[in-house]
Each structure stands twice: as structure tokens, then as C-alpha cells.
Amino acid sequence: MSVSLWCEEEQAGSGLSVRASFDPNVSGLRVIERLLQSEERYTPSPLYVSLVQREPKRREELAKWTLEVCCDCGCDEAVFPLAVSLLDRYLSCTLSLPVSPTCLAAACILLASKLTESETVTAHALCASADYEFLSSELREMERVVLGTLRWDVAGVTPQDFIPHFLCCLEELMGNSEDTTVFVSTLRRHGDTLAAMCMCDSRFLGTRPSLVGAAALNAAIRGLDSKRRQETSHMTCTLATLCHSDPAVLQCYSEMIDEALRERLRTSREQEEEKDGGMVEEEEEERSSTPTDLREIDF
Numbered sequence: 001m002s003v004s005l006w007c008e009e010e011q012a013g014s015g016l017s018v019r020a021s022f023d024p025n026v027s028g029l030r031v032i033e034r035l036l037q038s039e040e041r042y043t044p045s046p047l048y049v050s051l052v053q054r055e056p057k058r059r060e061e062l063a064k065w066t067l068e069v070c071c072d073c074g075c076d077e078a079v080f081p082l083a084v085s086l087l088d089r090y091l092s093c094t095l096s097l098p099v100s101p102t103c104l105a106a107a108c109i110l111l112a113s114k115l116t117e118s119e120t121v122t123a124h125a126l127c128a129s130a131d132y133e134f135l136s137s138e139l140r141e142m143e144r145v146v147l148g149t150l151r152w153d154v155a156g157v158t159p160q161d162f163i164p165h166f167l168c169c170l171e172e173l174m175g176n177s178e179d180t181t182v183f184v185s186t187l188r189r190h191g192d193t194l195a196a197m198c199m200c201d202s203r204f205l206g207t208r209p210s211l212v213g214a215a216a217l218n219a220a221i222r223g224l225d226s227k228r229r230q231e232t233s234h235m236t237c238t239l240a241t242l243c244h245s246d247p248a249v250l251q252c253y254s255e256m257i258d259e260a261l262r263e264r265l266r267t268s269r270e271q272e273e274e275k276d277g278g279m280v281e282e283e284e285e286e287r288s289s290t291p292t293d294l295r296e297i298d299f
Helices: 029-042 046-054 057-072 079-094 101-116 123-129 136-149 159-174 178-200 209-224 229-242 247-275 282-288
Strands: none
Touching: 029 159, 029 209, 046 079, 057 079, 057 101, 057 123, 057 178, 079 101, 079 136, 079 178, 101 123, 101 136, 123 136, 159 178, 159 209, 159 229, 178 209, 178 247, 209 229, 209 247, 229 247
């Protein structure tokens, strides 16, 4: 009798891979503590941070290109932050850009995709995203170089790793209700977006991932729940405790995120004005002037 052990983990006729849902039992303070113990191991060197912050343009261009490629290729949300983490750690070790910096960024995307996705992005897709600036063979070689430089220690800790665990603790604090579930879901989406923005901004380079993740959530809470100041303040203190930081420090980083968001909206508005010949509706201008209210922002 013929017995098949093949397990088909795809929805019939859909072509979409089945993915396990988040398990709340594999969360909480124990997991947060383990992540806190590991995060310093994946932080770039102070020398690299100081060099980049002196001339941040090239690094930010690579990070933004990485984000665009991850979006265009439909990568999982965990791919981008891990790819940027690999990029920073490699450059922190070498302190020099390769002949093709874009090939380096693509190799980091390829590695991050292999670590976090069941259906990985292809080398051909990455070459096409770079307008064939490099060949597939060169991308594979760069992948080996990154792995060798990092000694195969590529499963780094990113701000997005902390966000779901922080949210579990906040959800317990707010109590189980339908409104809480909706609020937490929205908070997760906005927190992920703000954390991704921080990954592109060199001002946050060298900051602990836990602090970036907590500050992103705190900035999102201030925008989504600005009317209940007392409850917001309580959640800020809870996030500060979870990431082993002072509430004043967390508040400072949250304000830095607000300022970075304002700059991004201002730049976007200026580009839109140039594109439309300076004709921007008054209503759109008013929306962009209040960036901390995340409900008014189209992500």
C-alpha cells in the first residue's frame, strides 16, 4: 500500500500560504525579558553610528530603497526591519560600502526573506528591482559575504519584534472588550508604520530596538487616544517599565518620532505642491498640520 506523507499547507484554489496566528501564550514578560537581553548584541557600533549621523544621506537612501523593494515584492512586514538591521550590522563591521551598495541592500532583503517567509523573494525579482544593476550571481556572492561577515548570526532583534508583546501587556491593562480589540489592532498597524519610519531615519540609529518600539507605540497612542490623557499617561509609564526605560526618556523619543513624522508630511506636501504647480487644497493642508493624530493620516 502506498502512503503519502506530503502535507499541502495551502488553501485550496487560493494559492495563499496558510500562516499561524499569533499565540498569546508565547508572549508576556518572559519573552520581553529574553528579547531585552539579546537586543544589545545586534546594535551597531558607536563609531558606525557617529559616522552615519554625520553624513546620513547615503544610508537613508539605501533604507528607503529597501522599504520600496519590500513593498513592491509583497514581502512580510518583518522582512524590512530585519533587512535594515543586517545592512547596518554589516556596515558597522566593515565601515565601507561595497562597489554596489544596492546589491548589498538586496542581499540583506534576500537573507531577511529567507528567515521570515515561507515563500521567499527571488533573486531575479531583486535584480529587476535594481534595474539589473547587478547579476543574480553577484547577488548570491554578496549574500555569502554578508553571512561570513556576520558569522551567520542573522536573526537580529528589531523594534517590530517587541511591538506585539508590548501590545499584549497593554491589552491586559485595558481589559478585554470589543473596543479594546479594535483599538489594539489599529495601534499595531500605526506602531508598525512609525517603527518602519524610524528604521529609515538615521537619528534613531543606535537606539535600542525596545525603546524605538515602545516610543512608536506611545506616539501612536498619543494620536489615537489623545482625549484620555490620564489613561495615556498610565500606558506611557507601562511601556517605559516594559522596555526598562525612564518615562521621560520614552516621552522624548516619542516627540522625536512626532517631529520626524511632521518633516515627512511637510516634505510630502512640498513635493505635491511642486507636482500640482502649487495648487493644494486648504483641507489637505490642514490635515497635514496635525501629524500626531494618526487617524487623519493616510498610511
